[in-house]
Amino acid sequence: MTPERLSEVNQPMTEKMIPDIVVGRLPLYLRSLRQMAAEGRQVTSSQELGERLGISAAQIRKDLSQFGEFGKQGTGYHIKFLEEKLQEILHVNRDWDIAIVGAGDIGSAVARYKGFSHQGFCVAMIFDNDPKKVGTEVGDFIVKDAANMVEEIRAAGIQVAMITVPASEAQGVANKLVEAGVRAILNYAPVNLSVPSGVRVQYIDPVIHLQRMTYYLE
Amino acid sequence: MTPERLSEVNQPMTEKMIPDIVVGRLPLYLRSLRQMAAEGRQVTSSQELGERLGISAAQIRKDLSQFGEFGKQGTGYHIKFLEEKLQEILHVNRDWDIAIVGAGDIGSAVARYKGFSHQGFCVAMIFDNDPKKVGTEVGDFIVKDAANMVEEIRAAGIQVAMITVPASEAQGVANKLVEAGVRAILNYAPVNLSVPSGVRVQYIDPVIHLQRMTYYLE
DNA sequence: TAGATTGTTAATCGATTAACAATC
DNA sequence: TAGATTGTTAATCGATTAACAATC
Numbered sequence: 001m002t003p004e005r006l007s008e009v010n011q012p013m014t015e016k017m018i019p020d021i022v023v024g025r026l027p028l029y030l031r032s033l034r035q036m037a038a039e040g041r042q043v044t045s046s047q048e049l050g051e052r053l054g055i056s057a058a059q060i061r062k063d064l065s066q067f068g069e070f071g072k073q074g075t076g077y078h079i080k081f082l083e084e085k086l087q088e089i090l091h092v093n094r095d096w097d098i099a100i101v102g103a104g105d106i107g108s109a110v111a112r113y114k115g116f117s118h119q120g121f122c123v124a125m126i127f128d129n130d131p132k133k134v135g136t137e138v139g140d141f142i143v144k145d146a147a148n149m150v151e152e153i154r155a156a157g158i159q160v161a162m163i164t165v166p167a168s169e170a171q172g173v174a175n176k177l178v179e180a181g182v183r184a185i186l187n188y189a190p191v192n193l194s195v196p197s198g199v200r201v202q203y204i205d206p207v208i209h210l211q212r213m214t215y216y217l218e
Numbered sequence: 219m220t221p222e223r224l225s226e227v228n229q230p231m232t233e234k235m236i237p238d239i240v241v242g243r244l245p246l247y248l249r250s251l252r253q254m255a256a257e258g259r260q261v262t263s264s265q266e267l268g269e270r271l272g273i274s275a276a277q278i279r280k281d282l283s284q285f286g287e288f289g290k291q292g293t294g295y296h297i298k299f300l301e302e303k304l305q306e307i308l309h310v311n312r313d314w315d316i317a318i319v320g321a322g323d324i325g326s327a328v329a330r331y332k333g334f335s336h337q338g339f340c341v342a343m344i345f346d347n348d349p350k351k352v353g354t355e356v357g358d359f360i361v362k363d364a365a366n367m368v369e370e371i372r373a374a375g376i377q378v379a380m381i382t383v384p385a386s387e388a389q390g391v392a393n394k395l396v397e398a399g400v401r402a403i404l405n406y407a408p409v410n411l412s413v414p415s416g417v418r419v420q421y422i423d424p425v426i427h428l429q430r431m432t433y434y435l436e
Numbered sequence: 437t438a439g440a441t442t443g444t445t446a447a448t449c450g451a452t453t454a455a456c457a458a459t460c
Numbered sequence: 461t462a463g464a465t466t467g468t469t470a471a472t473c474g475a476t477t478a479a480c481a482a483t484c
Contacts, residue, residue, distance in 0.1 A: 021475075027429035031408060045441065053410055057441090058477055065443055073442040074484040091432045098428075105327035110424065112323050115408060119425045120432060159435055160428065184431035186424060190249060190333060192271055200434055202427040206328065206404060207337045209420035210316075210378065211245035213402035214309045214338060216418055217377055239451075263465065275465090276453055283467055291466040292460040 022063050026086055028053055029060065033083040045076035092120025099153050099161040099182070101173050103128035103136075103143045106188050107164030112139035124158060146173075153180035162186045163193075174201075240281050246271055247278065248304040255297050263294035310338025317371050317379045317400070319391050321346035321354075321361045324406050325382030330357035342376060364391075371398035380404045381411075392419075 032052050036044055046057040046064075053060075064070055064082075067089050071077045087093040098116070100107050103126050111126045126138055129146035136143050144152065153161070161182045163170050170189035177185060183199050190205045250270050254262055264275040264282075271278075282288055282300075285307050289295045305311040316334070318325050321344050329344050344356055347364035354361050362370065371379070379400045381388050388407035395403060402418045405411055408426075411419050 019475075023433045024430050026433070027426045028410075030429070031423075031426070032410070035409070047441085056477065058479095059475090061441090061443065062476080069443065071442050072484055073482065074440045076441065089433065090429045091435055092429055096428075096432060096435075105330050109323035109327040113424070115425060119429070121425065121428055160431070162424070183435055184428070186427050186431075191253070192246075192250070200431040202431060204422055204424065204427065205249075206331070206380070206422065207333060207339065208245045208249070209404050209422060210314075210339055210402070211248070211308045211310055211337070212242050213378070213404075213418040213420060214314060215241045215244070215307065217309055217314075217401055237451075265465080274453065276455095277451090279465090279467065280452080287467065289466050290460055291458065292464045294465065 016066070018066055022066060025055070025059075025063055026090055028055075029063075030083060030086040030090065030092075033079050033086070037079050037083060041079055043076050044079055044082075046071075048076075087120070090120070094120065095122045096120055096160045097122055097124035097156060097158045099124060099149075099156075099158045099177075100126040100164060101128075101146065101149065101161060101177070102164035102166075102188075103130075103133045103138055104164060107162070108138045110162060110164060110188075111141055121160070124156060125152065127152075150176050150180040153177070153182065158182065160184045160186075162188065164188045167191045234284070236284055240284060243273070243277075243281055244304055244308055246273075247281075248301060248308065248310075251297050251301040251304065255301060259297055261294050262297055262300075264289075266294075305338070308338070312338065313340045314338055314378045315340055315342035315374060315376045317342060317367075317374075317376045317395075318344040318382060319346075319364065319367065319379060319395070320382035320384075320387075320406075321348075321351045321356055322382060325380070326356045328380060328382060328406075329359055339378070342374060343370065345370075368394050368398040371395070371400065376400065378402045378404075380406065382406045385409045 029049060032049055033044070046060040050057040050060050068085070070082050070085055084093070098121055100111050100123060107126060111123055116122060123141070125144055126141050127144045127146040127149050128134060133143050134145045159182055161177045163173050163185060165173055167189045170187060170191050171193055174185060174187070174193045174195055178195055178199055185193065185195070185199065185201045186204065187193055187201055188204050190207060193201050195201055247267060250267055251262070264278040268275040268278050286303070288300050288303055302311070316339055318329055318341060325344060329341055334340060341359070343362055344359050345362045345364040345367050346352060351361050352363045377400055379395045381391050381403060383391055385407045388405060388409050389411060392403060392405070392411045392413055396413055396417055401416065403411065403413070404420050404422065406422050408423045413419055
Protein backbone atom coordinates (compact mmCIF):
# COMPACT_ATOMS: atom_id res chain seq x y z
CA MET A 1 0.00 0.00 0.00
CA THR A 2 1.51 3.34 -1.03
CA PRO A 3 1.76 6.12 1.56
CA GLU A 4 -0.79 8.13 -0.42
CA ARG A 5 -3.28 5.28 -0.32
CA LEU A 6 -2.67 4.83 3.37
CA SER A 7 -3.27 8.46 4.19
CA GLU A 8 -6.52 8.30 2.24
CA VAL A 9 -7.67 5.40 4.36
CA ASN A 10 -6.66 7.15 7.56
CA GLN A 11 -8.40 10.35 6.55
CA PRO A 12 -11.23 11.02 8.97
CA MET A 13 -14.61 10.75 7.31
CA THR A 14 -15.29 14.21 5.93
CA GLU A 15 -18.76 14.18 7.47
CA LYS A 16 -20.05 12.13 10.33
CA MET A 17 -23.18 10.30 9.27
CA ILE A 18 -26.17 12.09 10.78
CA PRO A 19 -29.37 10.06 11.23
CA ASP A 20 -32.12 11.15 8.88
CA ILE A 21 -34.50 11.48 11.79
CA VAL A 22 -32.23 14.14 13.30
CA VAL A 23 -32.00 16.06 10.02
CA GLY A 24 -35.79 15.94 9.88
CA ARG A 25 -36.11 17.86 13.14
CA LEU A 26 -33.73 20.68 12.24
CA PRO A 27 -36.26 22.54 10.04
CA LEU A 28 -38.67 22.51 13.00
CA TYR A 29 -36.04 24.03 15.25
CA LEU A 30 -35.31 26.62 12.60
CA ARG A 31 -38.97 27.54 12.23
CA SER A 32 -39.41 27.98 15.99
CA LEU A 33 -36.28 30.11 16.23
CA ARG A 34 -37.65 32.35 13.47
CA GLN A 35 -40.88 32.76 15.37
CA MET A 36 -39.02 33.66 18.55
CA ALA A 37 -36.87 36.17 16.67
CA ALA A 38 -40.05 37.68 15.22
CA GLU A 39 -41.34 38.04 18.78
CA GLY A 40 -38.25 40.12 19.53
CA ARG A 41 -36.57 37.48 21.68
CA GLN A 42 -32.77 37.27 21.88
CA VAL A 43 -32.02 34.06 23.75
CA THR A 44 -33.70 30.70 24.29
CA SER A 45 -32.96 27.34 25.91
CA SER A 46 -33.30 23.71 24.90
CA GLN A 47 -36.10 23.51 27.45
CA GLU A 48 -38.14 26.35 25.98
CA LEU A 49 -37.62 25.14 22.43
CA GLY A 50 -38.64 21.67 23.53
CA GLU A 51 -41.82 22.90 25.13
CA ARG A 52 -42.83 24.75 21.96
CA LEU A 53 -42.27 21.68 19.84
CA GLY A 54 -43.25 18.87 22.15
CA ILE A 55 -39.72 17.47 22.08
CA SER A 56 -37.51 16.78 25.11
CA ALA A 57 -34.79 19.29 25.94
CA ALA A 58 -32.23 16.47 26.02
CA GLN A 59 -33.09 15.49 22.48
CA ILE A 60 -32.68 19.00 21.18
CA ARG A 61 -29.27 19.36 22.83
CA LYS A 62 -28.24 15.97 21.48
CA ASP A 63 -29.40 16.82 17.99
CA LEU A 64 -27.59 20.15 17.92
CA SER A 65 -24.43 18.68 19.42
CA GLN A 66 -24.07 16.53 16.30
CA PHE A 67 -23.16 19.67 14.40
CA GLY A 68 -21.17 21.70 16.90
CA GLU A 69 -21.43 23.67 20.12
CA PHE A 70 -23.89 26.49 19.66
CA GLY A 71 -24.93 27.31 23.23
CA LYS A 72 -23.50 28.73 26.45
CA GLN A 73 -23.83 27.01 29.80
CA GLY A 74 -26.10 28.87 32.13
CA THR A 75 -27.43 31.06 29.32
CA GLY A 76 -28.78 28.90 26.51
CA TYR A 77 -28.74 29.68 22.80
CA HIS A 78 -28.53 33.05 21.08
CA ILE A 79 -31.52 32.85 18.76
CA LYS A 80 -30.15 34.70 15.72
CA PHE A 81 -26.84 32.85 15.92
CA LEU A 82 -28.44 29.40 16.10
CA GLU A 83 -30.84 30.36 13.32
CA GLU A 84 -27.90 31.19 11.08
CA LYS A 85 -26.07 28.00 11.97
CA LEU A 86 -29.11 25.87 11.19
CA GLN A 87 -29.55 27.66 7.88
CA GLU A 88 -25.97 26.81 7.00
CA ILE A 89 -26.37 23.19 8.05
CA LEU A 90 -29.57 22.80 6.01
CA HIS A 91 -28.04 24.71 3.08
CA VAL A 92 -30.82 27.28 3.11
CA ASN A 93 -28.46 30.23 3.59
CA ARG A 94 -29.04 30.68 -0.15
CA ASP A 95 -32.10 30.42 -2.40
CA TRP A 96 -32.90 27.24 -4.31
CA ASP A 97 -34.86 27.70 -7.51
CA ILE A 98 -37.85 25.41 -7.76
CA ALA A 99 -39.63 24.04 -10.83
CA ILE A 100 -43.28 23.11 -10.42
CA VAL A 101 -44.72 20.49 -12.75
CA GLY A 102 -48.50 20.59 -13.01
CA ALA A 103 -50.50 23.83 -13.16
CA GLY A 104 -53.75 22.48 -11.69
CA ASP A 105 -55.30 23.73 -8.47
CA ILE A 106 -52.53 22.53 -6.19
CA GLY A 107 -49.66 23.53 -8.48
CA SER A 108 -51.15 26.97 -8.98
CA ALA A 109 -51.72 27.44 -5.25
CA VAL A 110 -48.12 26.48 -4.50
CA ALA A 111 -46.82 28.74 -7.28
CA ARG A 112 -48.65 31.67 -5.66
CA TYR A 113 -47.65 30.72 -2.12
CA LYS A 114 -45.74 33.55 -0.41
CA GLY A 115 -44.19 31.34 2.24
CA PHE A 116 -41.02 30.30 0.39
CA SER A 117 -39.14 33.59 0.42
CA HIS A 118 -36.46 33.95 3.08
CA GLN A 119 -36.79 30.21 3.77
CA GLY A 120 -34.29 29.14 1.15
CA PHE A 121 -36.58 28.73 -1.84
CA CYS A 122 -37.87 30.61 -4.85
CA VAL A 123 -40.35 29.26 -7.37
CA ALA A 124 -38.73 29.79 -10.78
CA MET A 125 -40.99 28.12 -13.33
CA ILE A 126 -44.18 26.10 -13.72
CA PHE A 127 -44.99 23.55 -16.43
CA ASP A 128 -48.07 21.81 -17.75
CA ASN A 129 -48.76 19.59 -20.74
CA ASP A 130 -52.30 20.86 -21.29
CA PRO A 131 -52.33 23.20 -24.34
CA LYS A 132 -55.18 25.11 -22.70
CA LYS A 133 -52.96 25.94 -19.74
CA VAL A 134 -49.64 26.56 -21.50
CA GLY A 135 -49.15 30.32 -21.93
CA THR A 136 -51.66 31.31 -19.24
CA GLU A 137 -50.71 33.26 -16.14
CA VAL A 138 -50.36 31.64 -12.72
CA GLY A 139 -49.28 34.14 -10.10
CA ASP A 140 -46.15 35.82 -11.45
CA PHE A 141 -45.51 33.07 -13.98
CA ILE A 142 -46.48 32.07 -17.50
CA VAL A 143 -47.15 28.33 -17.67
CA LYS A 144 -44.51 26.65 -19.82
CA ASP A 145 -44.97 23.68 -22.09
CA ALA A 146 -43.96 20.46 -20.34
CA ALA A 147 -42.56 19.23 -23.65
CA ASN A 148 -39.49 21.42 -23.07
CA MET A 149 -39.22 20.62 -19.39
CA VAL A 150 -36.00 18.61 -19.40
CA GLU A 151 -34.00 21.14 -21.40
CA GLU A 152 -35.32 24.17 -19.54
CA ILE A 153 -34.72 22.74 -16.09
CA ARG A 154 -31.26 21.54 -17.04
CA ALA A 155 -30.37 24.88 -18.64
CA ALA A 156 -31.46 26.73 -15.50
CA GLY A 157 -29.49 24.33 -13.30
CA ILE A 158 -32.53 23.66 -11.16
CA GLN A 159 -32.10 20.89 -8.60
CA VAL A 160 -35.38 21.12 -6.67
CA ALA A 161 -38.83 20.39 -8.10
CA MET A 162 -42.41 19.79 -7.06
CA ILE A 163 -44.77 17.35 -8.74
CA THR A 164 -48.41 18.46 -8.75
CA VAL A 165 -49.79 16.30 -11.57
CA PRO A 166 -52.33 13.44 -11.33
CA ALA A 167 -51.07 10.22 -9.77
CA SER A 168 -51.02 8.42 -13.10
CA GLU A 169 -48.48 10.86 -14.54
CA ALA A 170 -46.26 11.36 -11.51
CA GLN A 171 -43.72 8.60 -12.15
CA GLY A 172 -43.23 9.74 -15.74
CA VAL A 173 -42.65 13.30 -14.61
CA ALA A 174 -40.23 12.11 -11.93
CA ASN A 175 -38.21 10.25 -14.57
CA LYS A 176 -37.94 13.43 -16.63
CA LEU A 177 -36.96 15.51 -13.64
CA VAL A 178 -34.18 13.09 -12.77
CA GLU A 179 -33.04 13.22 -16.38
CA ALA A 180 -32.99 17.01 -16.10
CA GLY A 181 -30.66 16.87 -13.10
CA VAL A 182 -33.17 17.39 -10.30
CA ARG A 183 -32.05 15.87 -7.01
CA ALA A 184 -34.86 16.79 -4.62
CA ILE A 185 -38.54 16.19 -5.40
CA LEU A 186 -41.53 17.20 -3.33
CA ASN A 187 -44.33 14.98 -4.57
CA TYR A 188 -47.97 16.01 -4.08
CA ALA A 189 -49.28 13.09 -6.15
CA PRO A 190 -50.57 10.15 -4.09
CA VAL A 191 -48.07 7.57 -5.35
CA ASN A 192 -44.71 6.28 -4.25
CA LEU A 193 -42.02 7.28 -6.69
CA SER A 194 -39.10 5.16 -7.69
CA VAL A 195 -35.95 7.23 -8.25
CA PRO A 196 -32.22 6.50 -8.40
CA SER A 197 -30.25 6.69 -5.17
CA GLY A 198 -28.91 10.19 -4.74
CA VAL A 199 -32.30 11.68 -5.55
CA ARG A 200 -34.41 12.62 -2.51
CA VAL A 201 -38.19 12.48 -2.45
CA GLN A 202 -40.61 13.83 0.11
CA TYR A 203 -44.35 13.26 0.02
CA ILE A 204 -47.34 15.44 0.77
CA ASP A 205 -50.66 13.62 0.65
CA PRO A 206 -53.49 14.97 2.79
CA VAL A 207 -55.31 11.63 2.67
CA ILE A 208 -52.37 9.85 4.30
CA HIS A 209 -52.22 12.43 7.07
CA LEU A 210 -55.96 12.27 7.64
CA GLN A 211 -55.99 8.48 7.81
CA ARG A 212 -53.26 8.59 10.43
CA MET A 213 -55.67 10.52 12.60
CA THR A 214 -58.96 8.71 12.00
CA TYR A 215 -57.39 5.59 13.50
CA TYR A 216 -57.77 7.37 16.85
CA LEU A 217 -61.36 8.53 16.22
CA GLU A 218 -64.49 6.39 16.61
CA MET B 219 -62.24 -3.09 47.11
CA THR B 220 -65.67 -4.12 45.86
CA PRO B 221 -65.98 -7.07 43.45
CA GLU B 222 -67.12 -4.66 40.75
CA ARG B 223 -64.04 -2.51 41.16
CA LEU B 224 -61.84 -5.62 41.13
CA SER B 225 -63.31 -6.98 37.93
CA GLU B 226 -62.75 -3.59 36.32
CA VAL B 227 -59.10 -3.75 37.26
CA ASN B 228 -58.76 -7.31 36.00
CA GLN B 229 -60.44 -6.50 32.71
CA PRO B 230 -57.95 -7.01 29.89
CA MET B 231 -57.12 -3.74 28.16
CA THR B 232 -59.75 -3.38 25.48
CA GLU B 233 -57.14 -2.50 22.89
CA LYS B 234 -53.47 -3.32 22.83
CA MET B 235 -51.46 -0.14 22.51
CA ILE B 236 -50.20 0.15 18.94
CA PRO B 237 -47.12 2.33 18.36
CA ASP B 238 -47.94 5.50 16.47
CA ILE B 239 -45.19 4.75 13.98
CA VAL B 240 -46.99 1.54 13.01
CA VAL B 241 -50.32 3.33 12.58
CA GLY B 242 -48.52 5.82 10.37
CA ARG B 243 -47.53 3.12 7.90
CA LEU B 244 -50.98 1.60 7.52
CA PRO B 245 -52.28 4.32 5.16
CA LEU B 246 -49.28 3.64 2.91
CA TYR B 247 -50.09 -0.05 2.81
CA LEU B 248 -53.68 0.80 2.03
CA ARG B 249 -52.72 3.12 -0.80
CA SER B 250 -50.46 0.51 -2.40
CA LEU B 251 -53.14 -2.16 -2.11
CA ARG B 252 -55.59 0.15 -3.87
CA GLN B 253 -53.12 0.65 -6.68
CA MET B 254 -52.61 -3.08 -7.04
CA ALA B 255 -56.35 -3.67 -7.08
CA ALA B 256 -56.67 -1.00 -9.78
CA GLU B 257 -54.08 -2.93 -11.78
CA GLY B 258 -56.39 -5.92 -11.60
CA ARG B 259 -54.23 -7.90 -9.20
CA GLN B 260 -55.78 -10.38 -6.74
CA VAL B 261 -52.99 -11.38 -4.41
CA THR B 262 -49.75 -9.89 -3.09
CA SER B 263 -47.03 -10.71 -0.57
CA SER B 264 -45.23 -8.83 2.17
CA GLN B 265 -42.19 -8.92 -0.07
CA GLU B 266 -43.87 -7.26 -3.04
CA LEU B 267 -45.58 -4.66 -0.89
CA GLY B 268 -42.25 -3.95 0.76
CA GLU B 269 -40.49 -3.45 -2.55
CA ARG B 270 -43.11 -0.96 -3.70
CA LEU B 271 -42.80 1.04 -0.52
CA GLY B 272 -39.15 0.66 0.35
CA ILE B 273 -40.03 -1.14 3.59
CA SER B 274 -38.77 -4.57 4.67
CA ALA B 275 -41.12 -7.53 4.26
CA ALA B 276 -40.56 -8.45 7.91
CA GLN B 277 -41.72 -5.07 9.05
CA ILE B 278 -44.90 -5.25 7.02
CA ARG B 279 -45.75 -8.68 8.43
CA LYS B 280 -44.98 -7.48 11.94
CA ASP B 281 -47.12 -4.36 11.54
CA LEU B 282 -50.09 -6.30 10.19
CA SER B 283 -49.78 -9.01 12.83
CA GLN B 284 -50.55 -6.38 15.47
CA PHE B 285 -54.12 -6.34 14.20
CA GLY B 286 -54.78 -9.95 13.25
CA GLU B 287 -53.89 -12.67 10.78
CA PHE B 288 -54.73 -11.51 7.30
CA GLY B 289 -52.55 -13.71 5.11
CA LYS B 290 -52.11 -17.33 4.07
CA GLN B 291 -48.80 -19.20 4.28
CA GLY B 292 -47.42 -19.96 0.87
CA THR B 293 -49.88 -17.62 -0.82
CA GLY B 294 -49.65 -14.13 0.67
CA TYR B 295 -52.44 -11.62 1.11
CA HIS B 296 -55.70 -11.33 -0.79
CA ILE B 297 -55.58 -7.69 -1.88
CA LYS B 298 -59.25 -6.78 -1.59
CA PHE B 299 -59.58 -8.52 1.76
CA LEU B 300 -56.56 -6.78 3.29
CA GLU B 301 -57.72 -3.47 1.83
CA GLU B 302 -61.04 -3.84 3.63
CA LYS B 303 -59.39 -4.84 6.87
CA LEU B 304 -57.08 -1.82 6.78
CA GLN B 305 -60.03 0.45 6.07
CA GLU B 306 -61.77 -0.92 9.14
CA ILE B 307 -58.68 -0.52 11.30
CA LEU B 308 -58.17 3.08 10.15
CA HIS B 309 -61.90 3.82 10.44
CA VAL B 310 -62.14 4.88 6.83
CA ASN B 311 -64.81 2.31 5.97
CA ARG B 312 -67.13 5.32 6.26
CA ASP B 313 -66.86 8.96 5.17
CA TRP B 314 -65.69 11.68 7.55
CA ASP B 315 -67.02 15.15 6.84
CA ILE B 316 -64.30 17.79 6.75
CA ALA B 317 -64.49 21.50 7.48
CA ILE B 318 -61.90 23.71 5.81
CA VAL B 319 -61.01 27.01 7.47
CA GLY B 320 -59.41 29.54 5.13
CA ALA B 321 -60.55 30.07 1.54
CA GLY B 322 -57.25 31.32 0.14
CA ASP B 323 -55.28 29.59 -2.59
CA ILE B 324 -54.46 26.47 -0.58
CA GLY B 325 -57.88 26.14 1.05
CA SER B 326 -59.60 26.55 -2.30
CA ALA B 327 -57.33 24.02 -3.98
CA VAL B 328 -58.01 21.48 -1.24
CA ALA B 329 -61.76 22.16 -1.39
CA ARG B 330 -61.69 21.35 -5.10
CA TYR B 331 -59.41 18.34 -4.72
CA LYS B 332 -61.04 15.19 -6.08
CA GLY B 333 -58.78 12.80 -4.20
CA PHE B 334 -60.78 12.47 -0.98
CA SER B 335 -63.71 10.45 -2.25
CA HIS B 336 -63.58 6.72 -1.58
CA GLN B 337 -60.67 7.36 0.80
CA GLY B 338 -62.82 8.02 3.82
CA PHE B 339 -63.32 11.77 3.52
CA CYS B 340 -65.72 14.31 2.13
CA VAL B 341 -65.26 18.08 2.25
CA ALA B 342 -68.46 19.45 3.75
CA MET B 343 -67.90 23.18 4.28
CA ILE B 344 -65.37 25.96 3.91
CA PHE B 345 -65.06 29.11 6.01
CA ASP B 346 -63.31 32.46 5.75
CA ASN B 347 -63.44 35.68 7.75
CA ASP B 348 -62.87 37.96 4.77
CA PRO B 349 -66.19 39.65 3.82
CA LYS B 350 -65.00 39.73 0.20
CA LYS B 351 -64.76 35.92 0.19
CA VAL B 352 -67.83 35.01 2.23
CA GLY B 353 -70.66 34.05 -0.13
CA THR B 354 -68.41 33.39 -3.12
CA GLU B 355 -68.16 29.99 -4.80
CA VAL B 356 -65.22 27.66 -4.29
CA GLY B 357 -65.66 24.40 -6.15
CA ASP B 358 -69.06 23.04 -5.11
CA PHE B 359 -69.21 25.21 -2.01
CA ILE B 360 -70.29 28.66 -0.94
CA VAL B 361 -67.76 30.17 1.45
CA LYS B 362 -69.31 30.54 4.90
CA ASP B 363 -68.65 33.27 7.43
CA ALA B 364 -66.06 32.17 9.98
CA ALA B 365 -68.01 34.06 12.62
CA ASN B 366 -70.49 31.16 12.74
CA MET B 367 -67.86 28.45 12.51
CA VAL B 368 -68.15 26.98 16.00
CA GLU B 369 -71.93 26.59 15.89
CA GLU B 370 -72.02 25.25 12.33
CA ILE B 371 -69.29 22.69 12.87
CA ARG B 372 -70.80 21.56 16.13
CA ALA B 373 -74.29 21.33 14.63
CA ALA B 374 -72.98 19.22 11.76
CA GLY B 375 -71.08 16.95 14.16
CA ILE B 376 -67.88 17.44 12.23
CA GLN B 377 -64.78 15.98 13.88
CA VAL B 378 -62.15 16.53 11.17
CA ALA B 379 -60.91 19.91 9.94
CA MET B 380 -58.17 21.53 7.91
CA ILE B 381 -56.55 24.85 8.71
CA THR B 382 -55.50 26.85 5.65
CA VAL B 383 -55.22 30.33 7.14
CA PRO B 384 -52.07 32.46 7.61
CA ALA B 385 -49.72 31.34 10.38
CA SER B 386 -50.69 34.24 12.62
CA GLU B 387 -54.31 33.10 12.74
CA ALA B 388 -53.82 29.35 12.96
CA GLN B 389 -53.73 28.95 16.74
CA GLY B 390 -56.88 31.02 17.14
CA VAL B 391 -58.68 28.92 14.56
CA ALA B 392 -57.45 25.73 16.23
CA ASN B 393 -58.91 26.89 19.56
CA LYS B 394 -62.28 27.46 17.92
CA LEU B 395 -62.19 24.10 16.19
CA VAL B 396 -61.51 22.34 19.47
CA GLU B 397 -64.37 24.27 21.03
CA ALA B 398 -66.58 23.07 18.18
CA GLY B 399 -65.75 19.43 18.92
CA VAL B 400 -63.13 18.78 16.24
CA ARG B 401 -60.69 16.03 17.21
CA ALA B 402 -58.43 15.78 14.15
CA ILE B 403 -56.78 18.79 12.53
CA LEU B 404 -54.68 18.87 9.39
CA ASN B 405 -52.72 22.11 9.65
CA TYR B 406 -51.29 23.74 6.49
CA ALA B 407 -50.13 26.82 8.40
CA PRO B 408 -46.41 26.85 9.25
CA VAL B 409 -46.78 26.87 13.03
CA ASN B 410 -46.93 24.29 15.76
CA LEU B 411 -50.35 24.18 17.32
CA SER B 412 -51.07 23.65 20.97
CA VAL B 413 -54.22 21.58 21.53
CA PRO B 414 -55.67 19.57 24.41
CA SER B 415 -54.72 15.90 24.62
CA GLY B 416 -57.28 13.85 22.76
CA VAL B 417 -57.07 16.18 19.76
CA ARG B 418 -54.78 15.00 16.96
CA VAL B 419 -52.81 17.35 14.72
CA GLN B 420 -50.91 16.60 11.53
CA TYR B 421 -48.81 19.14 9.70
CA ILE B 422 -48.26 19.89 6.02
CA ASP B 423 -45.60 22.50 5.35
CA PRO B 424 -43.74 22.34 2.04
CA VAL B 425 -40.86 24.41 3.43
CA ILE B 426 -40.17 21.84 6.14
CA HIS B 427 -40.14 19.03 3.57
CA LEU B 428 -37.88 20.97 1.23
CA GLN B 429 -35.40 21.82 3.98
CA ARG B 430 -35.19 18.15 4.90
CA MET B 431 -33.87 17.54 1.39
CA THR B 432 -31.54 20.51 0.88
CA TYR B 433 -29.43 19.20 3.74
CA TYR B 434 -28.29 16.51 1.31
CA LEU B 435 -27.68 18.90 -1.60
CA GLU B 436 -24.61 21.10 -2.05
C1' DT C 437 -20.97 33.03 44.67
C1' DA C 438 -25.43 30.60 43.51
C1' DG C 439 -28.31 29.37 39.82
C1' DA C 440 -28.89 27.94 35.31
C1' DT C 441 -28.00 25.42 31.30
C1' DT C 442 -24.96 23.32 28.18
C1' DG C 443 -22.64 19.13 25.91
C1' DT C 444 -21.90 14.38 26.65
C1' DT C 445 -21.97 9.76 28.60
C1' DA C 446 -24.20 5.70 29.96
C1' DA C 447 -28.60 3.50 30.67
C1' DT C 448 -33.00 2.71 28.96
C1' DC C 449 -36.29 2.10 25.86
C1' DG C 450 -38.35 0.89 21.55
C1' DA C 451 -38.17 -0.39 16.71
C1' DT C 452 -36.30 -3.24 13.10
C1' DT C 453 -34.49 -7.36 11.33
C1' DA C 454 -33.25 -12.18 10.90
C1' DA C 455 -34.61 -16.61 11.28
C1' DC C 456 -37.67 -20.40 11.33
C1' DA C 457 -41.53 -23.51 12.52
C1' DA C 458 -46.05 -23.82 10.77
C1' DT C 459 -48.75 -24.58 6.93
C1' DC C 460 -51.01 -23.38 2.60
C1' DT D 461 -44.72 -33.57 -2.33
C1' DA D 462 -41.80 -29.26 -2.97
C1' DG D 463 -41.93 -24.42 -2.90
C1' DA D 464 -43.54 -20.34 -1.00
C1' DT D 465 -44.87 -17.27 2.46
C1' DT D 466 -46.98 -16.34 6.72
C1' DG D 467 -46.91 -15.02 11.86
C1' DT D 468 -43.86 -14.85 15.65
C1' DT D 469 -39.77 -15.06 18.53
C1' DA D 470 -35.32 -13.65 19.82
C1' DA D 471 -31.40 -10.89 18.53
C1' DT D 472 -29.85 -6.68 16.86
C1' DC D 473 -29.80 -2.18 16.09
C1' DG D 474 -30.73 2.61 16.87
C1' DA D 475 -33.00 6.40 19.20
C1' DT D 476 -34.36 8.64 23.43
C1' DT D 477 -33.77 9.86 28.08
C1' DA D 478 -31.65 10.66 32.50
C1' DA D 479 -27.96 12.33 34.84
C1' DC D 480 -24.10 15.15 35.72
C1' DA D 481 -19.58 17.46 35.31
C1' DA D 482 -18.28 21.65 33.22
C1' DT D 483 -18.89 26.35 33.14
C1' DC D 484 -21.18 30.69 32.01
